[in-house]
Amino acid sequence: MVALLEQAFRDQWGRVLAALIGFLGDFDLAEEAAQEAFAVAAERWPRDGAPANPGAWLVTTARNRAIDRIRRDRTLVAKTRLLEVPEAGEEDKIDATTFPDERLELVFTCCHPALATEAQVALTLRTLGGLTTGEIARAFLVAEPTMAQRLVRAKRTIRAAGIPFRVPPDHLLPDRLAAVLAVVYLIFNAGYSVPPTRGELATEALRLGRALAELMPDEPEVHGLLAMMLLHDARRDARFRDGDLVLLADQDRLLWDSARRSAPARRR
Amino acid sequence: MKYMLLIHQGTSPTPQTEEWASLSEAERAEVYAAYRALNETPGFTSGVQMQPPETATTVRVQDGRTVITDGPFAESKEAIGGYCFFDADDLDAAIELAAWIPAARMGGAIEVRPIVEW
Numbered sequence: 001m002v003a004l005l006e007q008a009f010r011d012q013w014g015r016v017l018a019a020l021i022g023f024l025g026d027f028d029l030a031e032e033a034a035q036e037a038f039a040v041a042a043e044r045w046p047r048d049g050a051p052a053n054p055g056a057w058l059v060t061t062a063r064n065r066a067i068d069r070i071r072r073d074r075t076l077v078a079k080t081r082l083l084e085v086p087e088a089g090e091e092d093k094i095d096a097t098t099f100p101d102e103r104l105e106l107v108f109t110c111c112h113p114a115l116a117t118e119a120q121v122a123l124t125l126r127t128l129g130g131l132t133t134g135e136i137a138r139a140f141l142v143a144e145p146t147m148a149q150r151l152v153r154a155k156r157t158i159r160a161a162g163i164p165f166r167v168p169p170d171h172l173l174p175d176r177l178a179a180v181l182a183v184v185y186l187i188f189n190a191g192y193s194v195p196p197t198r199g200e201l202a203t204e205a206l207r208l209g210r211a212l213a214e215l216m217p218d219e220p221e222v223h224g225l226l227a228m229m230l231l232h233d234a235r236r237d238a239r240f241r242d243g244d245l246v247l248l249a250d251q252d253r254l255l256w257d258s259a260r261r262s263a264p265a266r267r268r
Numbered sequence: 269m270k271y272m273l274l275i276h277q278g279t280s281p282t283p284q285t286e287e288w289a290s291l292s293e294a295e296r297a298e299v300y301a302a303y304r305a306l307n308e309t310p311g312f313t314s315g316v317q318m319q320p321p322e323t324a325t326t327v328r329v330q331d332g333r334t335v336i337t338d339g340p341f342a343e344s345k346e347a348i349g350g351y352c353f354f355d356a357d358d359l360d361a362a363i364e365l366a367a368w369i370p371a372a373r374m375g376g377a378i379e380v381r382p383i384v385e386w
Contacts, residue, residue, distance in 0.1 A: 114359055161382045162269035164358035172360065 001046045009038060012055045013130030014211070018106040019059045019099050022165060024066055027127070027155045033069070037062035059099045103128060104215045105165050107208075111180040112163045119154035120183050121190075126151055128211075129204045139190060139201050177216075181225050184208045188229050192236065202233055233257075270355050270383040271362040273369065277321075277349030280374030285320060299370045306368060311355035321347035349376070353383075 013034070020030035037058045051057035110123040122140075125131045131139075137147035157163070168176040184205050191201025209226040216222050238255035239246055246252075281287035288296070306312055324340040324347065340347035349371065356362045359380065366378040 112359070114363075161380075162271075162356075162358045162362075164360055168360065 001050075004050055005038075005042055005045065008041065008050075008054045008058070009130060012058055013038075014103050014106070014128040015055055015099075015101055016058045016062065017127055017130075018102040020062055020066065021106060021109075021127075022100065022102040023063060025165070027158065029066055029069075030062075031127075033062040033066035034058070036065045040065075056099050101215070102165075103211060104167050107180055107212070108167055108176055109158060109163055109165050111176070111183045112158075113176070113179055114161055114163055115154050115157060117183070117186070119150055119157075120179070121186055122147060122150050123154045124183055124208070125187065125201075125204065128208060131204065135200075177219065177221060180212070181221060184212070185225060185229070188232075192232060199236065202229075202236065205229060206233060269358060269362070270353065270385060271359075272381045272383050273352050273354060273362070273366055274348050274379040274381060275350040275352070275369060275371050276346060276377045276379060277371055278345055278374075278376035280371040280376040282317065282320070282349060299374075302368055302370045306352070306365070309354075309365065312365065313353040313355075315351040315353065317350040318348065321349070 016037070017030055017034045020033055021027055024030050024033070040061055041054075041058060045051075106127055107124060110127055111120045115123070118140075122136050125136050125139075126133065133148050133151060134144050137144040140147070142150075167173075187208070188202050188205030191199055191203070191205065206226075206229055209222070209229055212219075212222045213226050234257040235248075235251060235255075237257070238251035238253070279287075281291055283299075291299075303314075307314055321340040321344045324338075326337045326339065326341050328335045328337075342348075352369075354362050354365050356365070359382075362380050366372060366380050369378050372378050
């Protein structure tokens with residue numbers, strides 16, 4: 001059950017959070033609600049069994065918690081889109097089996113060029129990857145309070161500057177997609193260019209790359225980046241020996257991961 | 269969302285300056301046309317054009333004494349030359365409008381600042 005919960009967290013955090021931000025229009029409120037929903041899951045699933053659709057269950061639970069919280073604290077209402085949503089009947093519309101996948105909206109918001117690159121990276125790892133502030137801080141070798149402040153500032157800018165939560169229209173898409181891919185590649189490199197201690201960042205970048213390829217199947221650049229990351233990643237274990245870099249010609253090819261290496265080719 | 273667009277003139281020529289005379293007739297017409305189009309954009313409120321930064325006076329009060337220095341607070345090339353307002357759905361809309369302000373492509377830059385709403 002612990003494994004199942006961990007799996008659900010890994011698989012669902014980004015989607016659940018994206019759906020909540022789309023609904024609530026507020027990053028902090030959405031994050032709190034998502035955390036609360038996962039906490040409820042940790043308590044109930046072992047007792048009652050896991051729901052058929054963990055993602056939808058988590059979103060529904062989180063939304064209800066958020067609505068409760070807003071009702072308790074009316075001042076928050078002014079900050080959220082709930083004002084514009086008619087309250088009556090809203091619960092009926094929450095489908096127990098499906099919920100919108102708004103991860104693309106989220107990634108384009110997090111990688112908006114109005115945010116500093118380091119903030120884009122941190123926010124993407126926090127919201128889509130579900131990494132904790134401490135994990136992100138350690139991965140980028142900064143103090144945790146520094147990283148926490150970076151995240152707070154980025155979220156404040158999104159709200160105050162009116163950075164939209166949407167997939168950019170066609171005439172903006174090429175530039176904005178390039179920015180998203182740059183962030184994903186930056187995350188990959190941070191995990192790849194050093195001895196394998198930060199390999200989890202490369203794995204996270206691959207996860208993001210796969211999600212983008214799934215969400216934007218017609219964008220060649222997305223597939224290109226994913227293929228390149230997979231090719232590099234397949235050689236990850238052979239790149240360092242006792243902490244020293246081993247160049248391509250000297251690498252032990254038996255350490256190359258042939259499944260990962262051929263994955264990009266299979267995509268064509 | 270309400271935004272204030274601060275126009276940093278940079279090296280871009282403005283009407284009634286020597287640099288302005290160096291522009292061709294067509295280039296000047298383009299600047300006027302751009303401003304006409306901006307003024308007709310819903311949500312756009314024109315501000316003012318300021319005299320060049322060298323005409324600025326900067327005032328500070330230190331220990332109760334008024335201290336006056338010549339020139340703008342910022343470096344001359346970074347000084348603000350004018351401003352306007354735009355009521356937009358989101359930052360992307362404000363960025364697109366900012367790109368239409370002539371100074372943006374003539375050596376200056378536009379700073380888009382959300383306005384605090386009470």
